[in-house]
Structures are given as C-alpha cells and as structure tokens.
Amino acid sequence: MPDTCVVTGAAGFIGSHLSGSLARSGWTVRGVDAFTDAYDPSEKRARAEALRGEPSFQLLEGDLTALDLDSLVDGAEVVYHLAGRAGVRASFGSEDKYEHDNIEATERVIGACRRAGSVRRLVFASSSSVYGNGPRPFREEGRLEPISPYARTKMQAERLCLAASGPELETVALRYFTVYGPGQRPDMGLRIFAEAALAGEPLQVLGDGTQSRDFTYVEDVVAATRRAAEAPVAGLAINIGGGAIVSLLDVFELLRREVGPIRIENHPMARGDVYHTEADHTRARTQLGFRAQVSFPEGYHRQIDSLRRPPA
Numbered sequence: 400m401p402d403t404c405v406v407t408g409a410a411g412f413i414g415s416h417l418s419g420s421l422a423r424s425g426w427t428v429r430g431v432d433a434f435t436d437a438y439d440p441s442e443k444r445a446r447a448e449a450l451r452g453e454p455s456f457q458l459l460e461g462d463l464t465a466l467d468l469d470s471l472v473d474g475a476e477v478v479y480h481l482a483g484r485a486g487v488r489a490s491f492g493s494e495d496k497y498e499h500d501n502i503e504a505t506e507r508v509i510g511a512c513r514r515a516g517s518v519r520r521l522v523f524a525s526s527s528s529v530y531g532n533g534p535r536p537f538r539e540e541g542r543l544e545p546i547s548p549y550a551r552t553k554m555q556a557e558r559l560c561l562a563a564s565g566p567e568l569e570t571v572a573l574r575y576f577t578v579y580g581p582g583q584r585p586d587m588g589l590r591i592f593a594e595a596a597l598a599g600e601p602l603q604v605l606g607d608g609t610q611s612r613d614f615t616y617v618e619d620v621v622a623a624t625r626r627a628a629e630a631p632v633a634g635l636a637i638n639i640g641g642g643a644i645v646s647l648l649d650v651f652e653l654l655r656r657e658v659g660p661i662r663i664e665n666h667p668m669a670r671g672d673v674y675h676t677e678a679d680h681t682r683a684r685t686q687l688g689f690r691a692q693v694s695f696p697e698g699y700h701r702q703i704d705s706l707r708r709p710p711a
C-alpha cells in the first residue's frame with residue numbers, strides 16, 4: 400500500500416510529471432521547490448498550480464539548502480531528489496549557482512534521509528552528461544569525462560548519493576538521457592525548435608545537425624524512476640535512455656512532417672555540448688526491468704501538439 404514520499408524539484412519539468420503520477424496512484428506526495436530563476440519561474444508556478452488538483456499532493460516552497468529538511472522527510476519512505484540546476488551552456492561562468500543547487504542541496508538531502516530512519520530509498524536524478532564525449536554506448540561502469548560545470552556538479556552529487564548507500568538507506572542514481580515531452584524546459588533544443596517551427600521562424604542550430612541524442616520521453620523517465628524506488632537495487636548508477644538514437648537532422652525531418660516547411664540557420668557548436676549520446680540499456684533492463692515504451696516520433700508528436708495548445 401503506497402505511503403508517503405518526497406519529490407524535490409516538484410515544480411520542475413520532470414518532477415511535476417513524477418509528482419502527478421505518484422499522487423494519482425495513491426502516494427501522499429510532499430513536493431518541495433524553490434522556484435529558482437534558472438528559467439521563467441512562472442512556468443514552475445503553473446505546474447505547481449496544476450498539481451493542486453491532486454488531493455494527496457502538498458507543496459513546500461523553499462531552498463533545500465535553507466529549509467528544515469528533517470521535518471520534510473520525517474516519516475517518508477522514499478525520497479526522489481530531482482531538484483537541481485540543469486543546463487550545460489548556462490553552467491559556464493555560473494559555477495557557484497550549480498554547486499549550490501546540485502552539490503550543497505544534495506548533501507543536505509542525504510543528511511536528512513540518513514537521520515530520518517523512515518527513508519528506505521533515495522533516488523537521485525543524475526545525467527548522461529557525466530559521460531562527456533566518452534566511448535559509446537555509455538556504460539555505467541565506464542570512465543566519466545564531464546566537460547561542463549553542470550556535468551561535473553552532477554557527477555559529484557551522484558558520487559555523494561552512491562557513497563551514502565547502506566542497509567539503512569539504499570540509494571540509486573539514474574543517469575537520464577535528454578528528457579523531452581509536454582512541459583519540457585524552455586532552454587532545451589526540442590522545445591526551442593518546435594516553437595520556432597510553429598511560429599514560422601528559422602531554427603537556430605548549433606553545429607551541422609549530425610549530432611545525436613538518446614532522447615527519452617518524460618513518461619518513460621517517470622516509470623523508470625518509480626521502478627528505481629521499488630526494485631531490489633542499491634548503490635548503483637543506472638542509465639535511463641529512450642533506446643533510439645536520433646540526430647537533429649531526423650528531428651528536422653519530423654518537424655517538416657508535423658508542421659510543414661522549416662528554415663534552418665547553422666551556427667558553431669557550443670562549448671560543453673557533447674556530440675553524441677547513447678545509453679547502454681543492460682543495467683536498466685536487468686536491474687529495473689525497464690524498457691522505454693514511447694517511440695521518438697510519437698513522443699515528439701505529443702510535445703508539438705501540447706505546444707499548439709498551450710494550457711489556458
């Protein structure tokens with residue numbers, strides 16, 4: 400019988416989908432979010448407002464580095480730690496903010512989970528960016544080569560979480576691969592391209608479009624994250640990828656089919672961007688029994704559709 404869980408970053412893109420899914424299946428969800436200025440906080444307010452419709456969802460507003468986290472996690476069985484400062488390009492020159500939201504906040508969450516006694520599992524949202532431009536497919540046991548402050552802070556936070564794993568508190572770090580779907584962050588490529596195409600504006604593309612990603616649909620990410628709270632697994636990092644390698648040129652082809660003719664303007668690649676990402680899925684399959692269900696054309700169709708009809 401589901402009990403109480405905590406979702407940090409509950410007003411974020413992935414955190415809001417996860418919170419809704421948990422609340423709808425009977426969990427009492429204590430969400431927490433600082434509504435940081437990493438992007439327009441009104442998007443986060445709108446997601447939080449939508450979650451108010453779930454009677455078993457409560458939201459606490461505040462920064463994880465300042466709040467009383469002992470009260471927040473007291474009595475909770477699972478803590479999903481998704482709060483963080485995302486975004487590769489913005490991390491150059493903003494190292495202090497990334498260290499604050501990704502490392503200091505994580506240290507405090509781990510401390511509170513350890514003290515609580517009730518928390519059996521801490522699930523941490525890590526990132527495929529920890530692999531940098533390393534050998535593909537990216538294997539969890541392989542070398543990590545972060546090439547941006549964002550990736551480095553996620554790697555450090557992940558290490559803190561995994562080092563804290565023990566019989567009292569089991570921890571799992573999920574390395575999400577570029578997550579997309581309705582409500583995606585406004586700084587992410589798939590949303591920027593779809594918005595430009597729908598507005599009839601040229602798509603500003605960094606690089607020649609041959610770069611590729613193992614894009615992962617947000618509902619698949621939610622399913623994997625929930626499995627990570629229940630599966631008999633501890634002290635491990637696990638890749639969560641969509642399972643199909645899609646280049647930006649493939650994305651543009653889909654946009655033409657969905658929206659009509661598009662114009663593209665190419666610019667040099669940005670610092671910190673990796674060229675290709677590709678998950679090895681063995682661990683997700685064997686440890687979590689997870690396999691992504693939503694194909695890229697279907698998932699992107701849903702995202703484009705949600706942008707055609709923004710929430711009232």
Ligand SMILES: NC(=O)c1ccc[n+]([C@@H]2O[C@H](COP(=O)([O-])OP(=O)(O)OC[C@H]3O[C@@H](n4cnc5c(N)ncnc54)[C@H](O)[C@@H]3O)[C@@H](O)[C@H]2O)c1
Pocket residue numbers: 407408409410411412413414431432433434435437443461462463464480481482483484485486499500504524525526527553574575576577578579584
């Ligand atoms: N979206 C992706 O493709 C992706 C890929 C890999 C990893 N991740 C990780 O998944 C998590 C969620 O990503 P997202 O895309 O939903 O990002 P998001 O920015 O939409 O959500 C993160 C939320 O955390 C909150 N937050 C940040 N610092 C906080 C703090 N100190 N105290 C309280 N709240 C704080 C923000 O206000 C925000 O609402 C992040 O940790 C991110 O690094 C995301």
